[in-house]
Amino acid sequence: MTTQLPWLSGDSAFPAPETALDYPDGLLAAGGDTSPARLQAAYRAGIFPWSSAGEPLLWWSPDPRCVISPAAFVPSRSLQKVRRQHAWHVTCNAAFDEVIAACAAPRAYADETWITAEIRAGYCQLHALGWAQSIEVWYDNTLIGGLYGVTVGQMFCGESMFSVRRDASKLAFWALMSLMRAWHVQWVDCQLENDHLISLGATIMSRRDYLAYLATQPHAPALPWSEAAAIWQADGFNGAAPA
The missing domain is CATH 3.30.70.3550 (Leucyl/phenylalanyl-tRNA-protein transferase, N-terminal domain)
Known part of the structure; x- marks a missing residue:
């Protein structure tokens, strides 16, 4: 039928x-x-x-939905080593258009991308209105990795990530988890399960439970993205010693 x-x-x-x-x-x-x-x-x-x-x-x-708890996220030893050994710098909302363009670029394992010109334009408008955010990873002044997503109240819905240097996208994800943990965010939406997300600590949630949690978010206070740099400084990013 x-x-x-x-x-x-x-x-x-x-x-x-x-x-x-x-x-x-x-x-x-x-x-x-x-x-x-x-x-x-x-x-x-x-x-x-x-x-x-x-x-x-x-x-x-x-159904089910892939989600991750920031409180449960633990960076791997290899990723901690990357942060110590590389002079990489993370920022927030400094290059949203460049991040989504990089996420839309062809990948080695796929000939096409789901991030069409229409999708890019829509999310760039969301960002201009303060509803979509990006995290960038830089080496010197070169963008080498990052991610972007949409916030609903105090829930971050991840959309895509990219990396042109090994582990740069993982560092962006760790930086995101650092912020979400500091703001006591319970869940980050990863949408669809894959091996990479599971390796980072993601799990699955029924659509019913996901929608029930989401229903509590539209009227929650907005996340204070302007505090990102101070949180990362205290958490050992950008060359700082963890507080």
Whole structure:
């Protein structure tokens, strides 16, 4: 039996996440756009866009969901060694456009990217409005790694990361965990499970539990991103000794 996928147009609302398909896991709807209002509504409902060039815009809400607890994150010994031995510097929201462009670049293991021009434009608008953030890793004045995502209240929804130097994206992830732990954030959304995320300490959560937690977030105080540099200084980043 063929299932008719809901098509979004204009200001039409998203279907309930619970109506997403079992296969492909979490496919919920198609169409719509990446306007700030549409993207914000999606993240508040536990939905995110993910499609390839040439496809219509697709919206997903998988079950289960991949998440990570900042309190449980422990950097590996090898990553701690990288931080000690390399003169790398981390920043926050200093080069969002460059980070998402680097995340959209072709990878060695894939011929295409899901971060289309439409996706990039939408998230850059979100960043300009203060709803999307990036973490950058620099060597001298060269961007060598980073990640970006969207915040809903006090929940960070990770989107993508990149690295042009080995372990640079892992250092960006550690820097993110440092901030989230300092701000007592309970969960970071990683969306889809993969071996790399599991190696960093991610786990899975049912969609029902994820949506229940997410429902507590829209009215939570905004995360104080301007405090990032001071937190990293105290946590031993950027050449500082841990407090």
